[in-house]
Amino acid sequence: MTRVVVLAGGVGGSKFTLGVREALARRGDPEATVVVNTGDDLWLSGVRLQPDVDSIVYALAGVNDTQRGWGRAGDTERVNAELQAWGAGWPWFTLGDLDLGTHLARTGWLRDGLTPTQVIARMSERWPLGVRLLPMTDTEVDTIVVLADGRRMHFQEWWTRHRATLPPIAFENPGIEVAEPAPGVVDAIAGADVVLIAPSNPVVSIGPILAVPGMREALRATPARVIGVSGVIGGRVVRGMADVCLAAIGVETRADAVAAHYGPRRDGGLLDAWLLAEEDAALAPAVDARGIRARVAPLWMTDAAASAAIVEAALTA
Numbered sequence: 001m002t003r004v005v006v007l008a009g010g011v012g013g014s015k016f017t018l019g020v021r022e023a024l025a026r027r028g029d030p031e032a033t034v035v036v037n038t039g040d041d042l043w044l045s046g047v048r049l050q051p052d053v054d055s056i057v058y059a060l061a062g063v064n065d066t067q068r069g070w071g072r073a074g075d076t077e078r079v080n081a082e083l084q085a086w087g088a089g090w091p092w093f094t095l096g097d098l099d100l101g102t103h104l105a106r107t108g109w110l111r112d113g114l115t116p117t118q119v120i121a122r123m124s125e126r127w128p129l130g131v132r133l134l135p136m137t138d139t140e141v142d143t144i145v146v147l148a149d150g151r152r153m154h155f156q157e158w159w160t161r162h163r164a165t166l167p168p169i170a171f172e173n174p175g176i177e178v179a180e181p182a183p184g185v186v187d188a189i190a191g192a193d194v195v196l197i198a199p200s201n202p203v204v205s206i207g208p209i210l211a212v213p214g215m216r217e218a219l220r221a222t223p224a225r226v227i228g229v230s231g232v233i234g235g236r237v238v239r240g241m242a243d244v245c246l247a248a249i250g251v252e253t254r255a256d257a258v259a260a261h262y263g264p265r266r267d268g269g270l271l272d273a274w275l276l277a278e279e280d281a282a283l284a285p286a287v288d289a290r291g292i293r294a295r296v297a298p299l300w301m302t303d304a305a306a307s308a309a310i311v312e313a314a315l316t317a
């Protein structure tokens with residue numbers, strides 16, 4: 001039996017989580033605990049959005065829009081058109097009708113006094129997810145992008161409106177200094193055999209999870225092996241605009257550079273092992289030399305079976 005904890009966010013995290021569920025089911029292992037980034041959550045038009053939570057919930061429930069990578073499959077935009085007519089919300093940010101149902105339900109539950117952890121648990125009553133999904137924290141945290149011209153902008157505006165084209169110099173998470181890991185997170189990490197870091201954006205998806213006070217300490221203290229999976233293949237990010245985020249914090253878009261960014265556990269970093277794509281096999285010795293065990297595998301998450309094979313490779317790394 002292998003007890004698995006996954007740190008995940010965004011589309012990469014949701015594809016990886018599908019693979020985790022499939023790989024563990026095949027092994028007959030217990031459900032994984034997935035700790036999801038909530039750093040890019042926001043209030044818009046009076047409702048609470050949790051983009052990374054919803055990406056993972058929708059993907060596991062099989063109701064996600066696989067083309068766009070966010071929102072519900074087959075959604076309509078009638079309410080969104082009405083919001084636009086009122087000049088409410090953001091004109092560049094679409095809230096689908098079915099998706100709005102989720103946000104309304106969540107906002108109502110939060111207003112009733114439920115925590116984000118309890119809200120996610122309630123969501124998984126409707127859609128049994130096959131994993132235990134926990135937010136990184138129950139505290140509201142933002143992601144603010146500091147631009148080279150000195151402006152500061154909410155991550156969602158920078159990402160969806162400007163498509164990450166405005167040069168950033170830093171990413172900040174106001175509110176995180178008083179946050180603590182959500183109930184169950186530290187215990188899950190302490191009791192795990194393996195912690196997997198999904199091939200999500202290292203800066204704005206995994207970064208906020210690691211920035212929650214107490215999270216790095218839990219990861220350093222766990223007897224579990226901590227294994228990361230590269231989201232960079234052949235010097236390019238597989239999806240999204242993580243390369244811009246990496247450049248802003250001075251990390252090259254190379255699989256070995258991202259491994260070095262997380263760092264080897266023996267030197268106070270996080271990783272025992274790092275999964276590299278076959279295209280990056282030549283970088284394996286550089287990763288090993290840093291004290292992180294490199295393992296090479298096919299890393300294209302073309303479907304759940306391919307993701308499950310990646311997870312299997314990680315579990316045996």
Ligand code: FO1
Nearest residue numbers: 010040049050051054070092093094095160
């Ligand atoms: N991404 C977009 O590129 N355009 C949108 O209009 C948009 C709307 C949206 C609504 C709800 C939601 O949960 C996510 C949404 N996303 C949209 C995706 C999201 O903003 C980002 O891709 C993630 O936050 C990055 O991980």
